[in-house]
Amino acid sequence: MLPMPGSEPKERADAARNRQKILRAAAQLVATRGVESLALDEVAAAAGVGVGTVYRRYPDRGALAHALLEENEKKFQAAFMSGPPPLGPGASARERIRAFLHAFVDRLEHEGKLLMVAETETPLVRYTTGAYRLHHNHLAMLVAEAEPGIDAHFRADALLAPLAAAQFVYQRESGMSVKQIKAGFDQLLQ
Template identity: 85%
Template sequence: MLPIAGSGPVERADAARNRQKILRAAAKLVATRGVESLALDEVAAAAGVGVGTVYRRYPDRGALAQALLDEQEREFQQAFISGPPPLGPGAPAEERIRAFLHAFVDRLETQGKLLMVAETETPMARFTTGAYRLHHSHLVGLISEAEPDIDAHFRADALLAPLAAAQYVYQRENGMSVEQIKAGFDQLLS
């Protein structure tokens, strides 16, 4: 089978099988023992592959955490790009911004600790992923539509800053409720 132009290299069948084994083993470890158990050597043992196989594909825990989050990130992106309003198109920009922030908080509630590993394991990882750039770009577009006279890039960064997973986990572990965090975003938007 010839690769499609621009699609990148084709993954070998054995590499694809190993990737799936690694991801299944990592997901099972996280589900049964928590994010703290996400050690690459333990993942390799649980997957039945060599440690080198894991390290070649995932050089650190952050890269492995990103891979574990990939499907949920795709679903989140699909929801705000083409899902129903107010998160998706069809609602006023102000409503879409609020819906985006609230949906992001919901995502942090279920995936915050894993997102924290993905964002903090490698310096600046949070800002260099395609996901962050898309989130930022999405907010810039909505902010520009809602308030054309302000610096939309700065406002997008300012709104995304409290959505850093480490910040969210810290707030939740110190007694702040999901409702308080969402209300805080509502206050920022008013």
């Protein structure tokens, strides 16, 4: 089940202010000192809140990383669900699959290390988030349309596997270019 917009519990005003302070401080730390600096005690100090306040809302670095990524994830989802083609509706299923994979690679280029923290801090979290399920279901729907009769769910998992942030970061640090990674996906789609 994916959460429905507006179904989130109401947040107290002071809690909302603290959440904003924490997210601003965390984003500033990541921007100035890198993802490695994303330690909850340092975020608390930078936000001017108690460490317990941070831990109650974000029990680990992965949860905080997910929160930092939330706005860009929403934009990415809007682009492939209702944006202009070829990423959004209006192009063929094959064109949309390619556009989705390329857009995901672009996103990893900008947020790969933070996504890696979000995905690896808690075992298997990558596969249990609403975002992954949405990405998977979107690809499975497009694969089923492009190639009726194949196992679309397996193919969707197979296409998403190389988009794991740790894999991408490893490839980039090993000298592989974004262009090469996108070309690799194009070859997989042939």
